[in-house]
Amino acid sequence: MTWDDLDARLDRVPGTVSAYVGRLGTPPTWTRAADATHYAASTMKVAVLLALHRAAEAGRLDLDTPVPVTNEFDSAQPGAPRFSCARPYDNDEAVWERLGGSVPLRWLADRMITRSSNLATNLVLGQVGLAPVAEAWALAGARHSVTGRGIEDFAAREAGVTNLVTAADLAALLGGLAAGAHRPGPLAAPPACAAMVDVLLAQRHREDLAAGLPEGTRIAHKNGWVRGVRHGVGVVLPDDAPPYVIAVCTTTDLADGGTTGDAEVDDACRLIAGVSAAAWAARHDLAG
Template sequence: MTWDDLDAHLDTVPGTVSAYVGRLGAPPTWTRHARAGHYAASTMKVAVLAALHRAAEAGTLDLDADVPVVNEFDSAQPGAPRFSCAPHYDNDDAVWDRLGGTASLRWLAERMIVRSSNLATNLVIGHVGLPVVAAVWALAGAHDSVTGRGIEDFAARDAGITNTVTAADLAALLGALASGATTPGRLASPAGCAAMLDVLLAQEHREDLAAGLPEGTRIALKNGWVRGVRHGAGVVLPDDAPPYVIAVCTTTDLDDGGEGAEDDPCRLIARVSAEVWAARHRL
């Protein structure tokens, strides 16, 4: 399949499908609506992870310090009451099991990525602050993405404060982390970037990008989903080709149709991932 063929297939999808594919540190091989804005869902947690490591390297916090695990947070909307997360809307009972106790910021950051815990995300944001997250996007070279609020901050959402990403910006962020793990970069020290990459490699939600790769293929991945939205962004590390970055963002009317549904969002992203994998030697 050519890139034109893939574009033609995606043209039939109801909604917007964006993509960015390319080798690390090189111009993209294929893009599709790469600067179209999408609601971020949980993909913004990568920027929060980088913000935490930058704060640790600046000496403003200790990754291994225990912090209280609470469920009450300041809204990004001035004057709004504090808000809380809903347990049924989260993906990680392990963090909720510590409610009222303590946990290290390092552990919370891992749960924020590998299980996509919303509670852990808001706890980390509370310690680093949204301005530090915004600085990460800028340092990564992002042009359009914004992390304006925490998860389930509905007062801020209703006031128009939101979290937005593009495929190009997600690729820039993941690419900067991967490149920074081997050479000094913009986001953190090589050791810090390598530690973040290890967390992303441990991702447990593997229904989309990872599902399009051969079993055992290493991918440093973060995905995100809410109704009508499914995204996946990662760095694929083949054994037989140079690493490449891939980001696919979908805002569609597709349903999670389950087994046999050709184009539910996960299968759609997996198909794109498989086509890119097949072309990995030509990127």
């Protein structure tokens, strides 16, 4: 399948499908509406992870310091009451089982990514703050992505405060982390970038990008889903070709899974897996 063939196939998909495929540190081989904005869903958690590690590098936070596990958070909307996460819509019972106790920030960051825990995300975001997350996006070179509020901050959402991503920005963020693990870059020192890549490699939700790859292929990735939205972004590490970054964002009626917090496989998952498979087939021919 050529990239033109893939574009023609995606033209028939209802809604908006954005994509970015390219080797690290080079212009992309193929893009599709890569600067179109989509509701971020859980992909914003990678920017929160970066902000956390930057705060640790600067000495503002200690990743091994225990923090209280609570379920009350300040809204991003001034004057709004505090808000809580809904347990049925989370993906990780382990964090909820620790309510009233304390856990290390490092553990919360792991659950935020590998299990996509919303409660863990809001706890980490409460320690980091929204401004450092905005700085993380800017350092990655993101042009349109914003993290304006925590998850389930409905007062802020009603006021128009939201979380947005683009395929190009997500690719820049993941690609920057992968490149930064091997040489100094703008995001964080190599040990911190390597640690973040390791967490992304341990991702447990593998029903979209990873599903389009041969069994055992290493991919450092994060996905996100709510009704009407399904995204996946990752760095694929083939044994027989240079690494490449892939981001696919979909806002479509095909994304009808995940309404109860489960990463239910739906047609949007299969669509993203198909794009991932096409990129894998072209891995030897990517520009760069």
